Amino acid sequence: MKTILDRILEEKQKEVERLKNESKRELSISSTGIQSRPSLYDTFRQSDQLSVIAEIKRASPSKGDINIGIKPKEQAHIYEQGGASAISVLTDTPFFKGTMNDLTEVRQTVELPLLCKDFIIDEVQIDRAKIAGANVILLIAAALSKERLAMLFNYATQLGLEVLFEVHNQTELEVALELDVKIIGINNRDLKTFNVDLTTTERLISQIEDPNRVVISESGITSCEDAEFVSQAGANGILVGETLMQSSNVESELEKLKVKRSTV
Numbered sequence: 001m002k003t004i005l006d007r008i009l010e011e012k013q014k015e016v017e018r019l020k021n022e023s024k025r026e027l028s029i030s031s032t033g034i035q036s037r038p039s040l041y042d043t044f045r046q047s048d049q050l051s052v053i054a055e056i057k058r059a060s061p062s063k064g065d066i067n068i069g070i071k072p073k074e075q076a077h078i079y080e081q082g083g084a085s086a087i088s089v090l091t092d093t094p095f096f097k098g099t100m101n102d103l104t105e106v107r108q109t110v111e112l113p114l115l116c117k118d119f120i121i122d123e124v125q126i127d128r129a130k131i132a133g134a135n136v137i138l139l140i141a142a143a144l145s146k147e148r149l150a151m152l153f154n155y156a157t158q159l160g161l162e163v164l165f166e167v168h169n170q171t172e173l174e175v176a177l178e179l180d181v182k183i184i185g186i187n188n189r190d191l192k193t194f195n196v197d198l199t200t201t202e203r204l205i206s207q208i209e210d211p212n213r214v215v216i217s218e219s220g221i222t223s224c225e226d227a228e229f230v231s232q233a234g235a236n237g238i239l240v241g242e243t244l245m246q247s248s249n250v251e252s253e254l255e256k257l258k259v260k261r262s263t264v
């Protein structure tokens with residue numbers, strides 16, 4: 001049976017074909033110029049608090065509509081005011097109801113490190129993320145072969161982008177370590193069952209020995225206790241979507257999540 005990731009990747013393949021046709025006509029990456037943005041890696045490494053990547057997430061396969069009417073600029077401004085260390089924008093449309101334009105708007109509003117959260121399978125998506133103003137892209141280990149991940153990782157790095165390399169299990173973590181990525185995201189959500197289990201972070205992080213890597217615990221973080229748990233496990237940061245998108249007081253929610261970092 002097809003998993004949700006299989007279905008998302010099928011749609012991405014079609015999207016990539018469309019983008020490649022558009023690219024021939026209109027996109028010019030060289031026209032974006034070189035801009036220096038704060039580095040997510042440096043920001044997270046230097047902080048003695050658990051850093052928060054606050055996500056703009058209108059909807060999801062697991063939850064359906066979350067906050068459809070969100071205005072990305074306003075939400076990004078609130079995230080920045082509340083002390084988020086970076087912002088993630090879900091740009092996938094068919095499954096998450098986001099757009100690349102959301103990312104462009106957020107970049108016009110904040111100077112924080114900005115993650116293009118999408119299911120990247122081709123260079124053309126990386127070009128578009130950069131043009132829209134992202135300085136970090138996501139690569140999902142479960143989505144591609146090791147060879148293809150290495151190619152996209154090198155391509156993004158050469159464009160001056162940082163890569164959040166997402167893993168769900170031991171095998172994927174080994175790929176991350178082989179590619180020597182600097183920023184590892186451990187996703188607590190099982191993409192087959194949608195179950196969230198924060199011990200995924202605890203289990204995998206114990207195998208990351210190099211203290212120079214930045215580790216981000218992703219998904220299912222809803223409370224100060226959850227933040228404490230992954231901080232104790234050794235995470236530098238957390239990626240939080242739904243909890244912030246549904247909060248009536250985002251700033252106080254963020255404050256609760258920015259717990260002191262544990263030095264494991």
Ligand SMILES: O=C(O)c1ccccc1NCC(=O)[C@H](O)[C@H](O)COP(=O)(O)O
Nearest residue numbers: 060061062218219220221239240241242
């Ligand atoms: O959120 C989903 O349902 C989902 C399903 C399939 C693939 C990816 C999915 N989410 C992307 C993410 O990684 C999360 O948006 C992110 O980690 C924040 O999670 P949360 O705080 O639980 O909203």
